[in-house]
Amino acid sequence: MxxxxxxxxxxxxxxxxxxxxxxxxxxxxxxxxxxxxGTVPTGNEREARLAVASCPERAITLIEGA
Known part of the structure; x- marks a missing residue:
């Protein structure tokens, strides 16, 4: 990710x-x-998803399986 x-x-x-x-x-x-x-460290996937969902400008892109 x-x-x-x-x-x-x-x-x-x-x-x-x-x-x-x-x-x-x-x-x-x-x-x-x-x-x-940009690689999400193991164990931080949940927090990364929450941060993406919480960005008011939708400025964060999450790339699954990377």
Missing amino acids: EVQIDSGRCQGHGRCYDIAPGVFGEDVEGYGNVPGD
């Missing part, structure tokens, strides 16, 4: 990194980012 954030849609609400800090990070301006290659 992988995640990607569309930086053009992200408005910096921070829900992704609040919900799933093991999957998402934040930049110096408070916008969400995906450290590394």
Whole structure:
């Protein structure tokens, strides 16, 4: 499973990194980012899905089976 954030849609609400800090990070301006290659660490799949569902701008893409 992988995640990607569309930086053009992200408005910096921070829900992704609040919900799933093991999957998402934040930049110096408070916008969400995906450290590394976007692979969701084992055991963080549920939190990643919750973060995707909680993003008000729908800026996060979840790629199953990656």
